[in-house]
Amino acid sequence: MQIKHKQLYLLCFYQNTYESSSLIDRFFAIKNQKKHHRPAWVEINLGRLENNFVLINADRPRHLKFLTVVKDQAYGHGAIEISQAALRAGASYLGVVTLDEALQLRQNKIQAPILIFGERSQDEIATSISNSLTCCINDKMIALSAIETARKLKKNLTIHIEIDTGMSRYGIRWDEAAEFITFIAQIPEFNFEGIFTHFAMSDETDKSYAMLQLERFNTLLSEIRKKDISVQLLHASNTGGFLDLPMANFDMVRMGILPLGVYPSKVCRRIPGLLPVMSVKSKIAAIRDLKIGDKVGYGMRYTAETPRRIAVLPLGYGDGYPRVRNRGEVLVHGKRAPIIGGNAMDAMMVDITHIPESRQWDEVVIMGNQGEEEISVHEIAELKGSVSYDILTGWRSRLPRIYVRGID
Numbered sequence: 169m170q171i172k173h174k175q176l177y178l179l180c181f182y183q184n185t186y187e188s189s190s191l192i193d194r195f196f197a198i199k200n201q202k203k204h205h206r207p208a209w210v211e212i213n214l215g216r217l218e219n220n221f222v223l224i225n226a227d228r229p230r231h232l233k234f235l236t237v238v239k240d241q242a243y244g245h246g247a248i249e250i251s252q253a254a255l256r257a258g259a260s261y262l263g264v265v266t267l268d269e270a271l272q273l274r275q276n277k278i279q280a281p282i283l284i285f286g287e288r289s290q291d292e293i294a295t296s297i298s299n300s301l302t303c304c305i306n307d308k309m310i311a312l313s314a315i316e317t318a319r320k321l322k323k324n325l326t327i328h329i330e331i332d333t334g335m336s337r338y339g340i341r342w343d344e345a346a347e348f349i350t351f352i353a354q355i356p357e358f359n360f361e362g363i364f365t366h367f368a369m370s371d372e373t374d375k376s377y378a379m380l381q382l383e384r385f386n387t388l389l390s391e392i393r394k395k396d397i398s399v400q401l402l403h404a405s406n407t408g409g410f411l412d413l414p415m416a417n418f419d420m421v422r423m424g425i426l427p428l429g430v431y432p433s434k435v436c437r438r439i440p441g442l443l444p445v446m447s448v449k450s451k452i453a454a455i456r457d458l459k460i461g462d463k464v465g466y467g468m469r470y471t472a473e474t475p476r477r478i479a480v481l482p483l484g485y486g487d488g489y490p491r492v493r494n495r496g497e498v499l500v501h502g503k504r505a506p507i508i509g510g511n512a513m514d515a516m517m518v519d520i521t522h523i524p525e526s527r528q529w530d531e532v533v534i535m536g537n538q539g540e541e542e543i544s545v546h547e548i549a550e551l552k553g554s555v556s557y558d559i560l561t562g563w564r565s566r567l568p569r570i571y572v573r574g575i576d
């Protein structure tokens with residue numbers, strides 16, 4: 169069996185009829201997985217994910233627990249797969265935002281503690297209790313109704329209280345929280361496990377606002393320590409905080425983007441060796457030769473000034489690529505090929521005049537690396553005037569997710 173692939177897929181969970189055409193892929197594809205029929209896909213490299221966890225674990229102080237944030241399908245990577253890898257790597261907790269996200273994890277036999285961020289409405293409490301989900305309780309009304317529900321179900325609810333130290337999102341204001349915490353601490357129906365806050369800006373060079381938030385949090389904590397209230401889990405940092413604010417580690421850090429191999433900003437600390445887990449790839453669906461004066465795409469935004477050779481890629485803004493006009497690049501045979509014209513919902517055209525070796529159905533990298541060249545998620549975010557988080561979560565579900573364990 170000869171292996172000609174640049175990447176040797178040791179394991180391919182999902183078989184894609186276009187993508188996994190080599191013998192080795194078919195050999196290792198796990199049976200009974202959903203087949204996909206599309207020459208464009210999101211590739212999730214579980215080998216890189218595991219390696220990122222190894223590197224983060226080596227970087228992490230021993231005592232420091234971590235929660236892996238898997239909200240929004242682990243930023244588009246697949247909540248189940250990322251959760252399983254995180255738990256194998258030693259995560260103490262998983263974090264999500266909706267009750268449905270938490271239930272999906274439970275339905276897939278994930279028994280680890282799950283913290284649901286944000287506010288729960290009254291009608292979500294019973295399901296949260298019966299599935300042993302940890303909720304944030306940040307006001308008295310919902311606390312009272314949760315106590316009642318817990319009594320009815322004869323089961324305690326594990327809770328964390330979020331402290332708003334300056335983001336004005338969720339949580340109780342730091343300067344009004346002490347009394348509420350005292351009230352919660354004496355409720356027998358609650359397993360009052362944690363107190364946390366969230367930084368508005370932890371990954372930029374200017375840490376002054378994060379330090380103010382930290383000071384407010386610490387002031388509150390010393391206030392409640394005086395009242396002899398103690399909880400097991402104090403936590404504040406997201407990825408930016410974990411990288412740059414070790415004084416805010418407390419008992420646990422909450423990391424979403426870092427295990428995925430993406431940094432939240434250009435300036436935060438680096439952990440050498442981390443690699444992005446997600447790539448977006450496609451195949452060349454058609455190749456065309458343009459004559460002088462030929463137009464490309466809707467709105468005729470590109471005119472060939474000289475004869476050009478172009479490739480048509482079968483994905484567009486309907487798959488989550490930003491809407492662009494004559495901007496952005498992809499990788500073909502390890503070289504950058506510029507997008508020409510405006511991209512459509514389902515297609516985009518790239519100039520491959522300088523890559524004469526390219527053929528129809530050759531693999532193209534939209535996001536990720538090919539050889540030494542890389543199109544980073546940050547590069548695509550710039551096209552959209554947005555952040556990496558937005559791009560990662562923005563790849564639509566109609567792009568199949570292919571799980572590989574590749575050696576690049």
Ligand SMILES: *Cc1c(COP(=O)(O)O)cnc(C)c1O
Pocket residue numbers: 237239285366405406407408422423424425426432
């Ligand atoms: C999303 C989220 C995180 C994770 O942030 P990253 O920057 O991805 O590490 C942490 N905590 C809360 C409350 C969040 O909503």
